[in-house]
Amino acid sequence: xxxxxxxxxxxxxxxxxxxxxxxxxxxxxxxxxxxxxxxxxxxxxxxxxxxxxxxxxxxxxxxxxxxxxxxxxxxxxxxxxxxxxxxxxxxxxxxxxxxxxxxxxxxxxx
Amino acid sequence: xxxxxxxxxxxxxxxxxxxxxxxxxxxxxxxxxxxxxxxxxxxxxxxxxxxxxxxxxxxxxxxxxxxxxxxxxxxxxxxxxxxxxxxxxxxxxxxxxxxxxxxxxxxxxxxxxxxxxxxx
Numbered sequence: 001x002x003x004x005x006x007x008x009x010x011x012x013x014x015x016x017x018x019x020x021x022x023x024x025x026x027x028x029x030x031x032x033x034x035x036x037x038x039x040x041x042x043x044x045x046x047x048x049x050x051x052x053x054x055x056x057x058x059x060x061x062x063x064x065x066x067x068x069x070x071x072x073x074x075x076x077x078x079x080x081x082x083x084x085x086x087x088x089x090x091x092x093x094x095x096x097x098x099x100x101x102x103x104x105x106x107x108x109x110x
Numbered sequence: 111x112x113x114x115x116x117x118x119x120x121x122x123x124x125x126x127x128x129x130x131x132x133x134x135x136x137x138x139x140x141x142x143x144x145x146x147x148x149x150x151x152x153x154x155x156x157x158x159x160x161x162x163x164x165x166x167x168x169x170x171x172x173x174x175x176x177x178x179x180x181x182x183x184x185x186x187x188x189x190x191x192x193x194x195x196x197x198x199x200x201x202x203x204x205x206x207x208x209x210x211x212x213x214x215x216x217x218x219x220x221x222x223x224x225x226x227x228x229x230x
Contacts, residue, residue: 031214035155042205043147043155045218054218086155090215096172099145099157099215 002091004102011108018074020105022087025068030089032070034063037104038083046085047072074107082109112136114144114206114221121227122196129192130224132206139187140164143209145217146180146191150202160209161189196228 005023012018022032032050035043045054047063050070060075074081087102117131132144146158159170163182170180182189189206204224207217 031216033214033216035217037155042220042223043207043217044220045216048210048216048218049212049214084154088155088216090213098169098171099160101155101157104154 001094001096002089002100004087004089004100006085006087006102006105008103009106009108011110012074012077013110014077014079016077018077018081018107020072020074020085020087020107022070022072022102023068024070024089027068027070027089028066030065030091032063032065033088034061034072035086035088036081036083037086043086077107077109079109082107112208112219114208114219116204116206116221116224119225119227121229123230124196124198124228126196126228127192127194128196128226129190130204130226132189132191132221134187134189134208137208140184142211143215144182144189145207145209146178146189147205147207147217147220148174148202149205149223155205158191158204163187163189196226198228198230200226201228202226 034047036046037043046061050065051063062073084104086104143160145160148156158174161168161180163184168180179192207220210216
């Protein structure tokens with residue numbers, strides 16, 4: 001089955017840029033989606049189809065995807081961005097097509 | 111506003127049955143797949159499966175096939191997740207989410223979650 005690998009944690013100072021990676025075999029051929037989950041809350045979609053933003057999501061959130069790595073970039077990081085972030089794809093290969101989540105990355109704002 | 115509202119927290123004993131719900135509003139409930147996602151305490155997100163309320167077509171993750179049953183009542187715009195015999199390892203937060211109508215399957219919005227606690 002398809003595996004997505006994320007770093008367990010990323011730390012960044014306020015105002016700096018955070019980059020959270022999501023690794024997978026030839027992930028550049030898939031559409032990658034990103035979710036933010038603040039403590040005690042449900043996940044929220046922040047980027048879909050590699051680099052599109054839902055309405056209401058700040059332009060500070062952006063995404064890219066190429067080769068074996070997709071990246072969520074958060075510019076001008078704020079304290080409120082501290083959360084867990086998950087990448088997700090739809091894996092249509094094999095006998096059991098389905099959704100795959102990465103293990104999640106905890107973003108700490110120093 | 112597109113919204114999914116889930117039923118309240120449950121505390122059950124091992125071996126008991128349970129059915130939790132997810133009611134959609136603000137869109138055509140029968141036109142979008144609904145996904146169920148498990149989050150065990152302190153852990154990440156796990157996809158359980160999806161159901162199409164229009165015809166109740168279901169697709170289960172192999173990890174959850176045979177462990178849970180998904181269903182839907184389109185007359186009241188509600189999807190369900192049920193267990194016939196709960197185990198302590200079913201203790202988790204369960205989320206429903208609307209799946210995009212495209213082939214890339216993103217989830218937006220999510221319900222607020224239903225906390226299921228199984229303990230003797």
